[in-house]
Amino acid sequence: MSIINKGASRREFVQGITTGAVGMAAAGYLGGASLSAAQPEKPACTEKVTVLNPLGTPPDVRLKPQAQRIDTLEGKTVYFVNDGFPGSDNVLHEMIDWFKANHPKTTLEYRYKGMGFGPEAPALWEEMNQKADAVILGVGH
Numbered sequence: 001m002s003i004i005n006k007g008a009s010r011r012e013f014v015q016g017i018t019t020g021a022v023g024m025a026a027a028g029y030l031g032g033a034s035l036s037a038a039q040p041e042k043p044a045c046t047e048k049v050t051v052l053n054p055l056g057t058p059p060d061v062r063l064k065p066q067a068q069r070i071d072t073l074e075g076k077t078v079y080f081v082n083d084g085f086p087g088s089d090n091v092l093h094e095m096i097d098w099f100k101a102n103h104p105k106t107t108l109e110y111r112y113k114g115m116g117f118g119p120e121a122p123a124l125w126e127e128m129n130q131k132a133d134a135v136i137l138g139v140g141h
Helices: 010-030 088-102 120-131
Strands: 077-082 107-112 134-138
Touching (some): 088 134
Parallel strands (some): 077 107, 077 134
């Protein structure tokens, strides 16, 4: 067994414990003793324990068809909606710049919805239902 000084550093302490454990295991092996023989036997457990699965049963998944693609972006209105996640505004503004350069006849609308479904969300969804031909929802990290 190793001796650990009272003022030992953390490294010396861990090395001392490791050396002591290895030494005891080696002594037991070389001496012919097994580790299980040194420990008292525990009685077998006969008590049953009931365990419940906390996940439950997930609801059925109902598939919804994707929205129909629009035939062209020319003359259409595309809404870019920022949902408030960090970085989503950067991605959306880059996309808007690309659309301006590549589809100049497309009307681009940027809106900030914010996280969650606050009081502004129903009005925004209604506006997009009436005016948008396409919506791009930005999710950042």
